[in-house]
Amino acid sequence: MSVETKLTIDKEYVQSFSDARNEPQWFKDIRLKGFELVETLELPKPDKTKITSWNFTNFDHKLPEVSPVASIDELRDEVKGLIGEASDTQNLLVQRDATVVYSKLDEALKAKGVIFTDLLTAVKEHGDLVEKYYMKDAVKVDENRLTALHAALVNGGTFIYVPRNVEIEVPLQSVFWFDTEKAGLFNHVIIVAEDNSSITYVENYASFGSEEAVANIVVEVFAGANAKVSFGAVDNLAAGVTTYVVRRAHVGRDSRVEWALGQMNDGNTVSENTTHLLGDNSWADTKTVSVGRGEQKQNFTTQIFHHGKHSEGYILKHGVMREAATSIFNGISKIEHGATKSHGEQTERVLMLSEKARGDANPILLIDEDDVTAGHAASVGKIDPIQMFYLMSRGISRAEAERLVIHGFLAPVVGQLPIESVKERLVEAIERKVK
Template sequence: MIDLKLLEQSIIDFSNLKQEPEWFQQLRRDAFVKKTLLVLPSFEKIRYQKWPIIPEKLIKESEEFVSKKSDENTFIQVGSRTVSLNISEELKEKHVIICDWSTALVEHADLIKKYFMTKAVKWDSDLLTATHLAQLTGGLFIYVPKNVVLDNPITTYLTQDAWDNQDYVQHVLIVAAENSQFSYLENRSTVGDQTTTANIIVEVIAEANSHVKFAGVDQLGENTTAYINRRGYLLDNAKIDWSIGLLNDGNIIGDFDSDLIGAGSHADVKVVAISTGNQIQGIDTRVTNYGKHSIGQILQHGVILSRSTLTFNGIGHIIKGAKGANAQQESRVLMLSTKARGDANPILLIDENDVQAGHAASVGRVNQEQLYYLMSRGLHKEEAERLVIRGFLGPVLTAIPAVDVRERLIETIEGKLINGQKFEKVSQ
């Protein structure tokens, strides 16, 4: 266990190096004190409390870089260091803000004070959120002004630096002002193979009548134990389309919530997850209907190979007063190994009459007749399995509206499956 005074001093040194304003440094200090009084959040049937989930390594500036092509409207960050930011003239003319965290704290302090960990995620909710604020090392801020509609997506490449033995604590804050519309694609990966902990929080604030299409493809490394928290906060008639591909190689807790605060707000959550090797993934997806006639939809499909474990929790909660609300969910797990463990837990919490709610859940193995049929047509077993898996994931993938995101997910899934099958052969 690291010396807390040493860790606190490293936080102060990092904050001074980044020239963070005093108000934010005070927030860090408050969080560092408060986290000693908080506990880890609890998720149904996900036992992660003994994992090395709390970042404890000293905070310092990243020195590594990754070379990537920087297309238009693209942000690239490795560790806490911004490698590239390329904003189109259109975005500049429309006063769209895209900047790294250090810049946001200085140049957009009023917006950060208003939205950062005050609505979607409260910094003092639990030990993981307080630790996140105290030990935050980097991230980005996106603000799309009122009535602005963007035709082209904003794309980010956010890379964890695991060449050095340091933890990764990163924050993304996205604000869609009233009547704005845009797409955001987030690519997460790891360089290096040191044993590390990641604590990642993404907040999406969707103000009245806004529409955000959020797509995330996660590929963190095998030696990274991660807590990934993505939260939406939706006002009247706002909509967030979530498309998330959890294709990591290490142990992961996914905490995905959407709070439907406003009347007519709508969250559509699609999750694809693949677990391989000895990996453990616990995915807790919740949509809470506060507003009248709000709609929450959850669709989760996962595949598990080898000795891995995958748990899906799907939670629909309709709060008292949310008349006319609709909460629907589906969670399905496909197991390709007798040594794998899967669980799909549907949970409906209904505190109001005059609502609609439903759920579906299943955990099963590959249909042997389908495999036999495909192999009788000349396919090897591994190829036949991959075709069956594509068919199983199809309902989620085809429901993703963005073609480029869908194609990227399919390509990444294929690579993950091939590596998983290789692992299974070696371990047999």
């Protein structure tokens, strides 16, 4: 039986919050629709993970005002570490507690019609464009209680638009962080890549000292014909943060979407990554790495739906569970009727490092068409004692041997990540978790 949780907000709060931000009526209407649905819809039901007692509603939505910075040198050191080299600051958006504190877009990209801004600015200045994509097709308001809550309370995020025939060679990056106790972060990211365009986008999530905080994150990616989108993310939220994250993509004809996801949160997490290969010859690749520790519970579901002919979808997930952590890794490759000559392939592997750690890998193939190829592999096991014996016999301590085994287990995924900056940040996050 579900544990009922009550919101500390009401309809008047949602209305006043929208009015204070001077949002257009259509956006306000979506907020109010979401709020009305919150009490009538059920929580999502991730496979083999009970989330009815998780904290999704105990948070402070009204976050404190923060001042912008003139330079990234004024940011805290941990945030600067996420950004990387100075050359990476040309296309950068930094939000603290859902408020933009730093924003920069290369003038040459602006001249080509590229939009890279926070969601609130986009809603005001590019409302017609945002309205075309916002919570209509990829993620809908009425899917479940948490998507409805997201629609009602969204308070941060990014909007990116790449016009037809524009190729962006330098990555765009967003950094989202909060350090307010019991904060409620409702972040929404939209990426639109028109026909024959390309973009690499990287986002980082971090929290510092956030007790009983909530992160409700939605990403919608739209790739037009012959477009390419490389999406990288490293989620590194603290143990007190309950996270619900949905990342989805619609991929057109001859288009490619790459996902490189580092799921490094320390708190309870439900993560869904879904790609719809709508056009013929569309292609998707999803790589995910996770390290669980403490008593956290996680559920990672990756889905690729093949609709177009000759479409290809690949899923590769490696996870390491330490101490008493529990994780479910679900992979679903669905080839719809009519998607002839399509190919789906997936691998899920989980390594458990203690007696109390638990991992579950579930590869699923759903095939509604004859003329296709598909395959899957999965493994769940404990650390190889022979490996540990070999390393320790060379004078290496048990802790250091375990660290080396973890890095070796995750290396096949980390090494294949297509975005170098994501790879670097992920290696750092892994190192922090295994020390």
